[in-house]
Every structure is written in C-alpha cells, then in structure tokens.
Amino acid sequence: MKRHFDIAVIGAGPAGANFVRLADSEQKSILVIHNEAWKKPCGGLLSPDAQRVLASYDAVLPSDVLASPQIFAVRVIDIRSGLVRRYPRHYLNMKRDAFDAWLRSLMGKHITYVNGRCVKLTDEGKYFRIRLSDGTEYTADTLVGADGASSIVRRTFFGKEKCRRYTAIQQQFQAENADPFYSCIYDGKTSPACSWILFKDGIMTYGGAFETKNSRKAFEEQKKRLIAGGFISAKAFEYPIKTEACEVLCPSFRGYCTGNDRIFLIGEAAGFISASSFEGISYALLSGEALAKSIDTAHPAMTYRAKTAKLRLKAKEKSLKRDILASDILREIIMRSGITAIHSHRKEMS
Ligand SMILES: Cc1cc2nc3c(=O)[nH]c(=O)nc-3n(C[C@H](O)[C@H](O)[C@H](O)COP(=O)(O)OP(=O)(O)OC[C@H]3O[C@@H](n4cnc5c(N)ncnc54)[C@H](O)[C@@H]3O)c2cc1C
CATH class of the missing domain: 3.50.50.60 (FAD/NAD(P)-binding domain)
Incomplete structure (x- = not known):
C-alpha cells in the first residue's frame, strides 16, 4: 500500500x-x-446557515439523516429571572x-x-x-x-x-412527549454559556458547556435548578440512558x-x-x-x-x-422587551 x-x-x-x-x-x-x-457528542441541529451552505452545493440530504420532530423555534429559558421566550428559527433536526x-x-x-x-x-x-x-x-x-x-x-x-475551552456534557433520556422547539438555557450560577434541551426520535437530550473544573458538579446542579424553577419535571431527568462529554471551543x-x-x-x-x-x-x-x-x-x-x-x-x-447574553442584566432587558419573540399559547413562566 x-x-x-x-x-x-x-x-x-x-x-x-x-x-x-x-x-x-x-x-x-x-x-x-x-x-x-x-x-x-452533538445536538445534531442543522442551522439556517448550514442549510444555506448545503443549498449552495445543490446537496440533497437523504431522508434517513433526518430525525423527528422538526424545529421551528428556540425557547429561551433564563433560570435566574424565570423568564421564558420563544423566537422563530428553523433548524433541521438530524442524526x-x-x-x-x-x-x-x-x-x-x-x-x-x-x-x-x-x-x-x-x-x-x-x-x-x-x-x-x-x-x-x-x-x-x-x-x-x-x-x-x-x-x-x-x-x-x-x-x-489562546482559545477558551469548556467541557461539554450531554445526557440522554427516554421521552414520552417531544417539544417542537429547542430550549436554550441560561444560568450564570452554573455555566458561563448556554445549555440546551432537544428531542430526537423519542429521546430527550440535555446538554451544556461548563468550566472544566467541577464540570460534572455544575451540570448536575443546573439540572436541579431547572427542576426547582419548574421548567422541567424531576421525572424527566430520572433515568439517563447515556452520558457523553468532550471539549468545546469558545473563541473570543x-x-x-x-x-x-x-x-x-x-x-x-x-x-x-x-x-x-x-x-x-x-x-x-x-x-x-x-x-x-x-x-x-x-x-x-x-x-x-x-x-x-x-x-x-x-x-x-x-x-x-455571547458576552451580551451572558450578562444577567442585558439578557433580562432583551427578553423582557419581547422583541422578535413569538406569542405562545402554552402557559409559560415569566
Ligand atoms: C455537545 C455539543 C453539541 C453540539 N451541537 C451542535 C449542533 O447541534 N449543531 C451544530 O452546527 N454544531 C454543534 N456543535 C458543534 C459542532 O459539533 C462542531 O463545531 C463540528 O462538529 C466541527 O466539525 P469539525 O469537522 O471541525 O470537527 P469534528 O466534528 O469534531 O470532527 C473531527 C473528526 O476528527 C476525528 N479525529 C479527531 N482526532 C483524531 C485523531 N487523532 N485521529 C483520527 N481522527 C481524529 C474525530 O473522529 C472526529 O469525528 C456541538 C458541539 C458540542 C460539543
């Protein structure tokens, strides 16, 4: 050879x-x-930018790459203030x-x-x-x-x-019901970045990026804070099927x-x-x-x-x-303003 x-x-x-x-x-x-x-380890969401790149190649995504449900909105959760807002954004949910x-x-x-x-x-x-x-x-x-x-x-x-690095941790759970959006979670107490919850073919994935030192502790703490804030039930987090971790870069x-x-x-x-x-x-x-x-x-x-x-x-x-959204005050002002947010018929906390 x-x-x-x-x-x-x-x-x-x-x-x-x-x-x-x-x-x-x-x-x-x-x-x-x-x-x-x-x-x-990945959320497996194909963003509008990535869709645009594939469109420029005339690429046809095979249907067996796609997962269910498809996603039309991001649901932003701010654990500290209790605010929840939805914003329109179309992701392709895939494997x-x-x-x-x-x-x-x-x-x-x-x-x-x-x-x-x-x-x-x-x-x-x-x-x-x-x-x-x-x-x-x-x-x-x-x-x-x-x-x-x-x-x-x-x-x-x-x-x-000189590139900042975090430890990304993701955990998967069996899910009875799937939400047709991806939840983006902010919680300055446990993570310097955003975390996420999304659903794929009957599985819920909860993940986030944490300071490497004590990352697992911060991950578990954030789960508890989501439950305490009423954003998710304790039952949903009861039986993890899989836990995975890797480095993720956060360039400044x-x-x-x-x-x-x-x-x-x-x-x-x-x-x-x-x-x-x-x-x-x-x-x-x-x-x-x-x-x-x-x-x-x-x-x-x-x-x-x-x-x-x-x-x-x-x-x-x-x-x-990232710096703007990581600021508790700026994030709250943006979310309270409701600019570009979608009115939700489901009762959200606010
Ligand atoms: C938890 C998490 C969730 C994410 N979710 C999303 C998302 O939903 N949507 C999105 O757009 N982006 C997401 N990202 C970011 C995205 O996954 C990466 O930015 C993207 O995969 C980078 O592509 P890449 O080809 O540069 O590297 P990678 O996708 O990391 O590919 C590199 C490949 O190289 C191989 N490799 C590594 N080292 C060696 C070696 N020594 N020898 C041989 N092979 C090697 C590995 O097998 C790996 O598959 C997420 C990142 C993380 C950490």
Whole structure:
C-alpha cells in the first residue's frame, strides 16, 4: 500500500469531509485518517446557515439523516429571572452520525481512506511523519488538521493557543412527549454559556458547556435548578440512558489559528465555532471549502486566511453576542422587551 501522500487530512467530520470532497483530483494524492470509533457528542441541529451552505452545493440530504420532530423555534429559558421566550428559527433536526457518514460518502474516489487514530505527528523538514495507534506510519508533504476541538495537529505544531475551552456534557433520556422547539438555557450560577434541551426520535437530550473544573458538579446542579424553577419535571431527568462529554471551543476575539503554508487547520480545530450557541457545522463546511479553493494557489496560507476573513468576522460577532447574553442584566432587558419573540399559547413562566 502507498505510504507517501501529497496531503494527509486528520479527521473527516464536516470540515475534513467537505475539504476532501472539494479538493479531490487525479493530480494529487490525499490520505484521510479518521477515527470512526469516536462519536462526536452533538445536538445534531442543522442551522439556517448550514442549510444555506448545503443549498449552495445543490446537496440533497437523504431522508434517513433526518430525525423527528422538526424545529421551528428556540425557547429561551433564563433560570435566574424565570423568564421564558420563544423566537422563530428553523433548524433541521438530524442524526449527527448519519449526517457525517453521508458527507464522507461524498468524498471523491481518488482518496485513500484509513479508519484509525493518529497519535503522533513529526515534522521531518520536507515532509510530515504520521503515526497511528496501531503503529502504522505514513508520510505527507502537507498536513490538514480537521480533527476538531482537541486537535492533535494544533496541539503538536501550534502549542498552547489562546482559545477558551469548556467541557461539554450531554445526557440522554427516554421521552414520552417531544417539544417542537429547542430550549436554550441560561444560568450564570452554573455555566458561563448556554445549555440546551432537544428531542430526537423519542429521546430527550440535555446538554451544556461548563468550566472544566467541577464540570460534572455544575451540570448536575443546573439540572436541579431547572427542576426547582419548574421548567422541567424531576421525572424527566430520572433515568439517563447515556452520558457523553468532550471539549468545546469558545473563541473570543483571538484564538483562531488557520496554520501556515505546510500545515492547515479547518473547522473547530482552527477555532471556527459560534461562541454564543456552539453551532459549528456551517463553519466547518465553509472553512473546508475555503481551504479547498486555496490549497493549489501560489500562496495557500495567505489565500486561505483571506478566504476565511468573513468567517472570522462572523465568529467574532458571535463572541460579542455571547458576552451580551451572558450578562444577567442585558439578557433580562432583551427578553423582557419581547422583541422578535413569538406569542405562545402554552402557559409559560415569566
Ligand atoms: C455537545 C455539543 C453539541 C453540539 N451541537 C451542535 C449542533 O447541534 N449543531 C451544530 O452546527 N454544531 C454543534 N456543535 C458543534 C459542532 O459539533 C462542531 O463545531 C463540528 O462538529 C466541527 O466539525 P469539525 O469537522 O471541525 O470537527 P469534528 O466534528 O469534531 O470532527 C473531527 C473528526 O476528527 C476525528 N479525529 C479527531 N482526532 C483524531 C485523531 N487523532 N485521529 C483520527 N481522527 C481524529 C474525530 O473522529 C472526529 O469525528 C456541538 C458541539 C458540542 C460539543
């Protein structure tokens, strides 16, 4: 089997798969190393921005990727003030694993795909050496880190970066009734960010992002506060079926790292994710596309940076939004104003 490649891509989530799909050609050899054993904890909501990106590719989402119910509104809960408001927003509710598998199925036919975990990367001067957990080694001239929030590519070559990180925890429960909206929960006492509740094919997922130190304690505390505030019944949280956790980035005005002329970072590995809602699929798709359009140019790093300028700007706006929504006073003013909120026929607390 071939061991040396023009490009090695570590990770084939939305960023890696979309990059490979668009960069694939007979002219270059691409190695994709993807750890299938690891399943990305995710809400599995395809935002309007991500839907727009897929529409620009004329992509047809297979129906088996979709989950029930579809979602037309966000229900914002502020535990401190007891306020609840609904805002119109259309998400596609989907099965994240199936979505990623579908994207990977579109990755071109000239690539070499290896299911494995990259554990070591070394720069040998003219090329990179890539070692997998089973000891197999490959080499490549160019490296693409599409390996998510805990990126080994970013850690190895760009050291300790200035990006805020939280621990995301999600728990799933059997649910009798499904709400046709996704609840976005704010509680400054337990989390610096938003948490969420959503339903998928008879399962309720409750998740949030917490300061890594004592994250599990804060997660449990927030559940208790939701029950005490009357936002959810204790019964709904009685029997967790599954608990999962991972790192999630929360970029502020700095913290983005797109790489250099030999190593590129895309998706969450580069810091592209919304700091206010943790929506990251559209950023992953768009940064993968930007790199595919840059990698064969005379100055790929410069071109890629330029092509992601709008994305960085959008992420910075989200960071500002996050700071506004994290403020108890500003959040309460916005929610009390009722601007853009939908009138709900269900009795909500306020
Ligand atoms: C709890 C949670 C819920 C979220 N919910 C949503 C949501 O509902 N909607 C939304 O748009 N965004 C959501 N996000 C954000 C979104 O999941 C990410 O921003 C997005 O997945 C980033 O895509 P990516 O391709 O950059 O990285 P990833 O999706 O993380 O993909 C990277 C892939 O690389 C592989 N990999 C990693 N390391 C290695 C290695 N060493 N060797 C080989 N392979 C490796 C992994 O298997 C992984 O699948 C959520 C995030 C979290 C944490």
